Amino acid sequence: MRGKMIARIVGVFIALLLALPAQATSVMTSIKPLQLIAAGLITEEDSLDVLLPPGASPHSYALKPSDIRALNQADVTIWVGPELELFLSKLLADKPSVLTLTQADNMPLRHFDGGHHHDHGHDHGEHNIDPHFWLGPKPTRVAAQAITEALIKAAPNKKEQYQANLARFNAQLDKTVANIEHDLSTKVQSGYFVFHDAYGYFEDAFGLEKTGHFTVDPSQKPGAKTLVTIRRGLLNHDATCIFTEPQFNPALIDAVTRHNDVNVFALDPLATSIQVAPDGYQVFLQDMGNRFTRCLKHETTD
Numbered sequence: 001m002r003g004k005m006i007a008r009i010v011g012v013f014i015a016l017l018l019a020l021p022a023q024a025t026s027v028m029t030s031i032k033p034l035q036l037i038a039a040g041l042i043t044e045e046d047s048l049d050v051l052l053p054p055g056a057s058p059h060s061y062a063l064k065p066s067d068i069r070a071l072n073q074a075d076v077t078i079w080v081g082p083e084l085e086l087f088l089s090k091l092l093a094d095k096p097s098v099l100t101l102t103q104a105d106n107m108p109l110r111h112f113d114g115g116h117h118h119d120h121g122h123d124h125g126e127h128n129i130d131p132h133f134w135l136g137p138k139p140t141r142v143a144a145q146a147i148t149e150a151l152i153k154a155a156p157n158k159k160e161q162y163q164a165n166l167a168r169f170n171a172q173l174d175k176t177v178a179n180i181e182h183d184l185s186t187k188v189q190s191g192y193f194v195f196h197d198a199y200g201y202f203e204d205a206f207g208l209e210k211t212g213h214f215t216v217d218p219s220q221k222p223g224a225k226t227l228v229t230i231r232r233g234l235l236n237h238d239a240t241c242i243f244t245e246p247q248f249n250p251a252l253i254d255a256v257t258r259h260n261d262v263n264v265f266a267l268d269p270l271a272t273s274i275q276v277a278p279d280g281y282q283v284f285l286q287d288m289g290n291r292f293t294r295c296l297k298h299e300t301t302d
Contacts, residue, residue: 025154028074030085031058032271033134034101034143036280038078040169041147043161049074054272055246058085071095075154078147084131097154102131104146108139110200132269135288136201137177140281144169169281176282180206180289187296191239193230198269199243202288208296211239214252222252231256241295243267265295 024045029035035050042048049070052061058080071077071091081102082089092098102109110130133139148166152159184206191211203210211233214222233239234256241263244253253264267288274284 023155023157025151025158026073026075027151028071028077030077030079030088032274032276033269033281033284034078034080035276036271036274036284037134037140037144037169038147039276039280040172040278040282041144041151041162041165043158043165046151048276052270058270061085061087063087063091076150078150080131080133083129097150099146099150101133101143101146102129104142107133107142107146109133110204112197112200130197130200132198133201134281135199135269135285136205137173137285138205139201141170141173144173165278168278172279172282173285176286176289177205179286180293183289183293184208184296187293190241190296191233192241192243192295193233193239194243194267195245199267202292206289206292208292227252227256234262241265243291243295245269246272263295265291267291 024047025042026047026049027038027042028049028051029038030051032050032052032054035048038048051067051071052058068091072095074097076097076099077092077095078099078101079085079088079092081100083102092100101107111128112130133143144166148162151162155162194210194213197213199208199210202208212230214226214230230239230242234242240261242253242257242265244250244264244266246266246268257264271280271284274280274287277283
C-alpha cells in the first residue's frame with residue numbers, strides 16, 4: 001500500500017514537471033545582425049533583445065544605466081568583440097555567459113589589408129581585423145554554431161531543439177547563398193565604390209572586388225583627396241556604381257557623382273530595416289545580394 005502511494009506521488013510529481021513551461025533563456029545581442037542570427041536559433045520560449053537602438057553606431061555608442069541592467073540580467077550575452085564594440089570590453093570582461101564571436105573556435109576572420117584569412121583562436125591581441133564577419137556566409141555559420149553551443153550550455157534540456165534550429169538555419173543559408181550566386185552570375189562586371197570598408201566578407205564569398213571605399217571608419221568623414229580619387233575613377237569609368245549607407249552625407253555623394261552616369265544604391269550593414277524573425281538573417285543577406293546585383297547590372301535605383 002505504501003509503495004503504491006509513493007509511486008502515485010512520484011507519478012504526480014513527474015506529471016507536474018512535464019506540465020511546467022519549458023525553461024526560458026534570455027539572450028542579449030549587441031547589434032541587430034547578431035540578433036537576426038540568434039532569432040533563427042532560439043526556441044519560442046526564449047527572449048531575445050538587442051542593445052544598440054536603430055541608427056546607433058557600434059563604433060561610438062555610449063552605454064546608459066538601463067543598458068547595463070539589461071546586460072546583467074541576460075542569461076547569454078553575444079557580441080562581436082573588442083574589434084567592433086570596444087565600449088563593451090570592460091563591462092563584459094568579468095560577466096559569465098558571454099560569447100565573444102571574434103574569439104569563437106575556427107572563426108575565419110579577415111584583415112583590412114588585402115583580405116588575408118586565418119582561423120582565429122583565442123589570441124585577441126590581433127590588430128587590423130575586419131569585424132564585419134556577419135556579412136559572410138562562412139563565418140556566420142561558425143557564429144551560429146557558437147551561439148547554439150552557448151544556448152545549450154544555458155539550457156541543456158533543450159539541446160535537441162537548438163540543434164534542430166541550427167540545422168534549419170544552415171539549410172536556409174545554403175539556399176540563400178545559392179540564390180545570390182545565381183543572381184550575381186548575370187551581373188555586368190564593373191567597378192564600384194562602397195561607403196565604408198565593411199563588405200570584405202560578402203565580396204570574398206561572392207567573388208566581388210570593389211574599386212575603392214570612402215572611409216574605413218564610418219565616424220570619420222572622407223578627406224578631399226579620397227573624394228577627388230573617387231570622382232576621377234567615375235570620370236574614367238573605372239566604376240559605375242556607388243553604395244552609400246543610411247548615415248552617409250548625401251552632399252558628399254552629389255559632389256562626386258555630379259555629371260557622371262553612375263548608379264547609387266544604399267547598403268545597411270547593420271540591417272536596420274530588416275524584421276527580426278527566424279529567417280531574418282537570410283532575408284538580410286538576400287537583400288544585400290539583390291542590391292549588389294541590381295547595381296552591377298546597371299539597373300536604376302529605387
